[in-house]
Amino acid sequence: MRPLTLDPDRLFPADPTTRAIARALYAEVATLPIVSPHGHTDPAWFATDDPWKNATELLLAPDHYLFRMLYSQGVPLAALGVPDRNGSPATDPRAAWRLFADHYPLFRGTPSRMWLDHVFMEVFGIDVALEPASADHYFDTIGQALAMPAFRPRALFERFDIELLATTEGADDDLAHHAAIRRSGWQGRVVTTYRPDSVIDPEHEGFRSALERFAALTGEDVERWSGYLAAHRRRRADFRAMGATATDHGFATARTANLSAAEAEALFDRVMAGTVEAADAELFRAQMLTEMAKMSVEDGMTMQIHPGSWRNHNAGLFATHGRDKGADIPSRTDYVGALKPMLDVVGTERDLTIILFTLDEGTYARELAPLAGHYPCLKLGPAWWFHDSPEGMRRFREMTTETAGFYNTVGFNDDTRAFLSIPARHDVARRVDCAFLARLVAEHRIADWEAAELAHELTVGLVRKAYRLGEPTAGREAA
Structure with missing residues (x-):
C-alpha cells in the first residue's frame, strides 16, 4: 500500500x-481556536451525542462535494449510500x-x-493512502474508532478546539435539538442561524406546509401582512x-426591493x-x-446573503x-x-452588518469590493462553495484587497x-x-508585524466582530 503523508509546507x-515568511506567520495562527459561524452540520449530533455508525454514513453519504x-x-x-426521497440507501455501507x-x-x-486526507491522517491516524487495496482497512479502522467515546460528536468538538459552531435551521424549525443541547449542560457553544427561505420563497415546493408550521410556532396570523412580519420577529x-x-438568505438572485407599505401588502x-x-x-x-x-437593524442580527x-x-x-x-x-x-x-434603506447603518457571498467571481473586483469599500453595512464573505479552494481563496484576496482591504472581509466560513x-x-x-500575506511582506508592501496582526485577524478577529460573537473566555485562546 502507498503511504499517506501531509507535507508541512503544503500550500506555502x-x-x-x-x-519561510509564510511558515512563520502560520506558526502564529495554526493553533488558534476554530470559529465556525456559518455551516450546516446536524445539531442532533450534539444534542444526543450518539456515535456515528461507519465511514459511509459519516464521510460519504452527507457530502455533496464527494458524490x-x-x-x-x-x-x-x-450505489454510494445516498438516501433517496424515501430515506433508504440502496446499498450497504461497506x-x-x-x-x-x-x-x-x-x-x-x-x-x-486535501480535506479528506487531513481527516484520515489527523483524525483517524491512518498512514496509508485510500485505494481499492486499503478500502476495507479504512472502513474497519474508522468504524472501530467511531465506537469509542473519544470519537463521539461532543468529544471531537472539544478535540478540534471549536470555540463556536453555527448550524442553520429554517423558520419553521422548532429548535428542539438546540434546546436539548442547552438542557444537557454540555459547554460546547453550538448556536443556530435563522434561515427563512422556505417561508419567503413562494416557489419553494414546501412553502405552504412551512407557512403552516410557521403559524403554529408563532401563534400569528401569517395570512395577513402584519401577522406575517410579526411571526418573523x-x-x-x-x-x-x-x-x-x-440570519442566512440564499435565493437565485441578489435582487432587493423598496416598496411602500401599501404596495408590499398588496x-x-x-x-x-x-x-x-x-x-x-x-x-x-x-x-x-x-x-x-x-x-436586523432592530435586533442586531448579522445578515448573510x-x-x-x-x-x-x-x-x-x-x-x-x-x-x-x-x-x-x-x-x-x-x-x-x-x-x-x-x-x-439601510446602506449607511453603522450598527448593521450584511455579509455578501458570491459564486460569480467576475463580480469581485467590479462590484463586490467597491460596494463593501463604500457602504458601512457591507462586508464580503469568503470564497464560497465551488471556490472554497486554495485557488479560489487566492483569487478572492487578489481581486478584493486592493479596493475593500482586509477589514471589510469577515475571515473564513467552512459552510459544511x-x-x-x-x-x-x-x-x-x-x-x-499566510501565503498571501507572506508575498506582501516579501514584496515590501507591508511589514512583518502587520502581516502577523492580519493573520490573527483573518483567523479569528474579523469573524468574531462580524458575527457579534464577543471575545473568547479567559484562557481559551492560545496567543
Missing part, C-alpha cells in the same frame, strides 16, 4: 524566502465505501482530496434565545392567494430581503432524491443594481455539512492567507 509558496464528482463519472447515488475507494483518483488536485427572537447572532396578498406568477415571486423575495435587513446558485438544476435527480444533492450550478449575478433598493472536515478546511484557509 515555492520560493524559499516567501515560504457530485462521482455522479459526474456515472456512479449512481444509490460496498459504498469500496466503490468510493475505487474512484478516489477522481479527486486528485481538488480541495476535497417572534421567530428571530426564538433563534436569538438559542444563541443565534445571524404583493403579499397576491402571494397568499396561491396563484402567484414568477415575477411576483421574485419581487416578494426581493422585498423580504429588505424587510429582513430592517429587522448568498445568491447566484441555480438550485436543483438536475430535475430528474431532484425528483428522486430531493434538494442538496450536488446539482446546484453557479450563475451570473448582479449586485450593484440588485442591492441598491435595500441599500437606499461534513463535521470532521472542519479543522481541515480552516487549516487550508489559514495556510492560504
